[in-house]
Amino acid sequence: MSKEDSMDPIRLWREWFVKSEKSWSDALSEMMGDEHFSKGMGRYTLEALHTHRMFSETMAQYLANLNIPSRSDILDMNDRLAHMEETLNQIQVELREQRSQMARLAAGGVSAPAASTASVRPARTRKPAANLDA
Amino acid sequence: MTASARAEITSEDLEASVRRTLERAIARNIPGLAPLPQTESDLDVGPTPKEMVYSNETARLYHYLPTQDEIYRVPVLIVMSPVAKGYILDLAKGQSLIEYLVMQGHDVYMLEWAAPRRDQSHLSLDNYVNDLLGGCIEAVQRDSGETEVTLVGYCMGGMLSLMYTALNPTGAVRNLACFTTPVNGDGMELYKRWMTAKSFDIDRLVNELGNIPGDFINNSLQALRPLQRSANQMKLLNNVENDAFVKAHLRFDRWAVDQLPVPGELARSLVKDFIVGNKFVHNALTLRGERVDLGAIKVPFLHVAAQHDHIVPAAASQDLLPLVGSQDKHEIVMKGGHVSLVAGGNAVFRLWPQLDRWLSVRDV
Numbered sequence: 173m174s175k176e177d178s179m180d181p182i183r184l185w186r187e188w189f190v191k192s193e194k195s196w197s198d199a200l201s202e203m204m205g206d207e208h209f210s211k212g213m214g215r216y217t218l219e220a221l222h223t224h225r226m227f228s229e230t231m232a233q234y235l236a237n238l239n240i241p242s243r244s245d246i247l248d249m250n251d252r253l254a255h256m257e258e259t260l261n262q263i264q265v266e267l268r269e270q271r272s273q274m275a276r277l278a279a280g281g282v283s284a285p286a287a288s289t290a291s292v293r294p295a296r297t298r299k300p301a302a303n304l305d306a
Numbered sequence: 307m308t309a310s311a312r313a314e315i316t317s318e319d320l321e322a323s324v325r326r327t328l329e330r331a332i333a334r335n336i337p338g339l340a341p342l343p344q345t346e347s348d349l350d351v352g353p354t355p356k357e358m359v360y361s362n363e364t365a366r367l368y369h370y371l372p373t374q375d376e377i378y379r380v381p382v383l384i385v386m387s388p389v390a391k392g393y394i395l396d397l398a399k400g401q402s403l404i405e406y407l408v409m410q411g412h413d414v415y416m417l418e419w420a421a422p423r424r425d426q427s428h429l430s431l432d433n434y435v436n437d438l439l440g441g442c443i444e445a446v447q448r449d450s451g452e453t454e455v456t457l458v459g460y461c462m463g464g465m466l467s468l469m470y471t472a473l474n475p476t477g478a479v480r481n482l483a484c485f486t487t488p489v490n491g492d493g494m495e496l497y498k499r500w501m502t503a504k505s506f507d508i509d510r511l512v513n514e515l516g517n518i519p520g521d522f523i524n525n526s527l528q529a530l531r532p533l534q535r536s537a538n539q540m541k542l543l544n545n546v547e548n549d550a551f552v553k554a555h556l557r558f559d560r561w562a563v564d565q566l567p568v569p570g571e572l573a574r575s576l577v578k579d580f581i582v583g584n585k586f587v588h589n590a591l592t593l594r595g596e597r598v599d600l601g602a603i604k605v606p607f608l609h610v611a612a613q614h615d616h617i618v619p620a621a622a623s624q625d626l627l628p629l630v631g632s633q634d635k636h637e638i639v640m641k642g643g644h645v646s647l648v649a650g651g652n653a654v655f656r657l658w659p660q661l662d663r664w665l666s667v668r669d670v
Contacts, residue, residue, distance in 0.1 A: 183544060190537045190541055193533045193536070197534060204529060205500075211503045211504070213500055213506070214500065214504070214505030214506035218507060218510060221510065254421075265360060268357060268358070268359070293372060293377075293413075294377045296379040296413070296452070297376055297379070298374070298377050298378045298670070300663075301666075
């Protein structure tokens, strides 16, 4: 830290905050673990759910009238994209296995399904350094 | 350049060119003025080359390409927590547990979880352990050609690995290592208090939302240390001239808020069976009609805990070692927090070499 930095009150305050953060966080967490807070937290979550539902239903109607997609429509699209991504993943995995099989056959190996790419991988013969104990 | 082209250069062009050159020179030479990375691709996380080997529901299994001529016989399967993205273990070159293990000659696979779709909210703890993790272990066996696999579970990934190994004690698992893995729900004090309050209703939450959103998980985690993120922002401001610090901070910060949603049924089970019922530590948890008895685990076992872990405190994980039935079992408590244990600057000197040593004598 330069001399100018050590005289900077904002920097000094930030450093104090970083150093004392753990104690403040512990105190806040302790407060949040209080029985009344915990009860309130549960109630708040349920109320937030209820509000969220009411608001979503109202907004969905409003957005539909305006011909604008709602969050639910976007999520539908997200699900369809995720489905397509999963299908692509499976095709990618399948292609990889096929490629490995062909490489093995070309190398004169057997076409057993196990160890699909083992023929092009390093030998599994590595040993630990002699001075290592368990 | 022709004479006519030279004649076309105006004073504005020249001024713009000089300004660009100066701006570039300043940005390159004065720390803190380099453009800040904005996106995941700018941050360049997950740099170790990998291939997808298996994909089923939310499970994605990757194989990291070996870089050594000779590798250890038993492949290592890293199991991530269903709420966390896997790139924390492969943040950047030189800051990657995966890269380190690959360079030490281990054959590394990683089971990462994708965000569940709405029609996947039915996926339960049973599906995660028996179908998805079980399916990945079979895929590793097929892909590597080896019948045995070493499991390394991080946080809740450790819980899944423990459950699988306990249910399949004579199965494919050769060794089991867990990092910061909770087994005692009573030790998760704040969550226990919240979730045992009469007003908390997990059934209603799941029925209403389907999957539990990532933001919900993120807020719950931040409640365990509410001011930590603000303190990290202060640290960032104090080190804003250090480009390496800024980039590392942004990578960690991005990961910390990048939590995955959890399928509703999995969340229901974690709350009811793990936190409220605390069945795991009492060997009372049942999956697909079978009791999960940690005493049935007989394979070599390692548990690594972090001294300053506020997410999985000692009270939540310290019962693990006595419960596991293995003869060859060790626990290491290291300096650091829940994340810095595996991915911080000091992990390079603390956890990674210890893990490599432990694996190398058992993966032959």
